[in-house]
Structure formats: structure tokens, C-alpha cells
Amino acid sequence: MTPEAITVLGLGNLGRAVAQAFLRAGHPTAVWNRSAAKASGLAAAVAATPAEAVAASGLVVVAVLDNQAAQQVLHGVDVRGRALVNLTSGTPEEARNLARWAAENGADYLHGAVYAVPQTIGTDASAINYSGSPAVHERWSEQLALLGKVTFLGEDAGRASGYDVAILSGMYGLLGGFLHAAALARAGGIKATDLTSMLLSWLTDMHPALHTFAEEIDSGSYAGGESSLAMNQSGLALLIRATESQGVPFAALDSLKDLVDRQVADGHGEESLARAVESFARG
Template sequence: MSSKGNSVTTQQISVLGLGAMGTALARALLSGGHEVTVWNRTPARAEPLAAEGAKVAATSAEALSAADLVILCLFDDVSVREHVEPAADRLRGRTVVNLTTTAPEQARALGHWADEHEVTLIDGGIMAVPPMIGGPAAFVLYSGPEAAIERHRATLELFGRVDYVGEDLGAAAMYDLAILGGMYAMFAAFQQGGQMVRTTGGTAAHLATLMAPFLQAMTEAFAHQAPGIDTPEDFVPEQSAEFTAAAIGTIDAAATESGTPTDLYATLRRTLTGM
């Protein structure tokens, strides 16, 4: 097919699932010059994309048959299975990129199903919120057959930077969930800290202005701590486990003193020090 003036060759691509993220993905593909077919359980969600040039499939089976490259952005693994398993014959020989958030073992199990039915499966984890799609800060983790990812790299880069994490189909999900785990741990610590400073007359809003730049600077420590996880036998930490445990114990005591006791810091102490 013809080129649209860049490295992306026009493709027929289907997108199943038109929540905020699925809609953003479909819109990025349309902006990239692709012929896009969309489907959603609630048809009204497809109307804005239809006005922008997308074809709207009446059924998920129709959408799965309409393209050589299929993008899934559905609710969960159950909903993925609900649509792809009955369409095994339609999907034979096609490439499916599953950007639905699932657990690593679910991604691997779907990969076994795909192999049995001669479907090429790529699993992905989107590290962005919908407005970021296509922007410089967005990136998507991918795992599975590297050759297939490279074959579709130009198209996938319309969503954000392509970050390949390995052949294991569960790898992208594991990285995705590890990163999200860090995010939720940070949010939990901010919520707890906000409650604590309010007992001294402070505000969570003021804490936010102080905590955000400090934590951003602290992320530079990840690179220094990584060898302690990857090759612990050769690692000499800058701070002893005893020191870290004592510091967290003081934070825990302050939480109790403020009248906002929590299990958070005991969990952090065990995780970081084993104590």
C-alpha cells in the first residue's frame, strides 16, 4: 500500500475496545494515515471516531476479520478471551497486539492459545494516560516475538516509544505491574503523609509542593540500587539495613504519635530490610 509521506505504511488495523485509552489509540492510528476499523460493546462510543474516518464494525467478529493487525484494549483477560476464542479461524495468520492490562500468566496462557491457532500474539503494557498517547512522554512495553514487533514498529510508535522487554509473553505485564506498583506505593505514602502533616496544622497541598521534587530527585537512586537486586552478592549498599530499619521505625512512631497509625511503614521496613 502507499506511503503517507513518512516511515509508516498504510495498514488495515482494527481496534477493539473504545474506552478512553482505546479511543486514543484508534485516533493515533487514524492520524498516522491508517485505515482503522473500530468496535465497542457500546456502539455510541464509536461515533466520534466514525466522524474522523474510522469504519465501525457491527460485531467484534467483523472487526477481527477486517484487518491484518488487531489491537485489543479491553477490560480484562476474560473479555479478551470472550472475543478472540470464537474467532480463532478468522484470526489465523494475523497479528494481535493485546494492550489490555492482564497478569503475566494470563498473557502466557493467551500466547499458548495463539500458537495453537497460528495467531501471532504480542503483549503490551501502556505506560501513559490517554492524553499522552502519541506524545513524547508516552511509552509502551512489549513482549513476545521480536520479529513481529519490529515488523510493526513504525505503527506501534504512533502510540509512543516502543520498549521491548523480552520474548516471554508475560514480561510486558510484569514490568507494567511492577511500575504501577511503585506508583500506588507512592500515592499511599503521600496520602499517609498528608494525614500526618495536617495534625500539625499543615496541609496536603503544601506537602505536595515539597514531596514531588524531592521524590523526583530520589528516583536517581534506582540505578544505584538495581545492582543490589540483580547481583546482590557483589553489592555494597550505601546505607545499612539497620540504619534504614531505624529510620522507618522513627517514621512509623511519628504516624502513631500523630493519631494516624498505619501498616504501611512496617510493610516498607520488611520489604527493604527484611526486619
């Protein structure tokens, strides 16, 4: 079977890696970028405009800076009959808005959230969650698999982004916690490299607790209380005092304690720490 033509809009680090993955698999690939110089070294057809690039292929992959850039690139382009796969990061509602725009303009839309650094695109270390058009997912599954492991999350175009912002929030919380831990270690004359192995061991041991918390949050039942709000309120107060005394306070700890304090004030001190998630719902 002759490999089908594919278009890639945007040749930043991600877009270039995506185009290279399709080219390695033998797909005729049309590319467009605001700066045509970014296409240097690619054995691709370089289009002068987004419209020219879109007209060249049935599958159009968008990999630009942000949602605003994606809207600008696609504005005024005839996308009728095209499968649009948008790998641009954004909010769930931004993805849904682009899906509505695509439908109004005769295209099918699939949104992707990428879990890979560009150099791992097309390898086993790359994974992409998709949501939106089942038809696009099914029709182009073989080509999408060239970029990394594919997980389809359903018809809601915003669902992949919903997972993405939650996962990234957890990631940045972890990174922020690590950087603060390193600062505390340094203040105590401890090397970050000496701390990290112990920290990783402790975090690994905590994995089962996260599954337990998740089950409690989904059920709305927090009666277990093995790691109670009251106990963690006391622990956080101690930790905040310790960090302040070492000259490295961290506002995230104060924010977490505030979430816990609200629940304790409402009479839930003996319930699970997971109940602190309800403080978010209260704003």
C-alpha cells in the same frame, strides 16, 4: 504507499484514543465495541461482531477492560494469519496464556504495557513496552510507533506485564506514601502544598540510592551498609510511633518494618537496607 488497514477491538478511553491515532495517520480502521454507540464520531468502519472486525485487517489491536474480557472477545474468532497486539492490562501469566492461545489458533501475539493517559496516545508523552512475537514487532513497527515510543523487551510475552506490575507497584507505593505524608502534614497543621516541594526535593535526592540498591539486589551482595537495616529499623520504629501519636497510622510502614525485622533477626543488621527484598522471597 497506501496505509494498511488496522482493527481496534474495544473503544473505552484507551481503545478510542488508539483508533483515533491510526485514523489521523490515514489508516483505514475497523472498530468493534460491545456498545456500538462508543464509535460515534469516529471515521471508522464499525463492525457488528469481533469476527467481522478481525477479518478486516492484518493488525488487530485489543484494548478492553481486562484479560477475561480479552478472552471473551476473541473466543471463537478466526485469527489465523493475524498479528494480535494486546494492550489490555493483566498479569505476566495471563499474557503468556493468550500468546499460547494465539499460537494454537494460527496468530502471532504481541503484548503491550501502556505508560500514558489516553489523551497523550500518539504524542511524545506516550510510551508502550512490548514483548512477544519479534515478527509482529518488526512487521508493524511503523504503525505501533503511531501510538507512542516503542520499547521491545523480547520474546517472552509476559515480560512487558512483568515490568508493568513492578512499575505500577512502585507507583502505588509512591502515591500511598504521598497521601500518608499529606495526612501527617495536615495533622501537624501543615498544608500539603507547602509540604510537596520539600518532599519532591528529598525524593529527587534519593534517586542515586535506588540505583545503588538495584545493583546490590542484582548482585546479592549487601555488605555496603551505608543505609543499614539496623539503622532503618530504629528509624521506622520512631516513625510508626510518631504516626500513631498523630492519629494517622499507616499499615504499609508496619509491613516495611516487618521485612526489615526479619533480616535483622537473621543477623544482617549491619547490611544494606536493600537486603529487605530477601524477606519477600521468604513469603
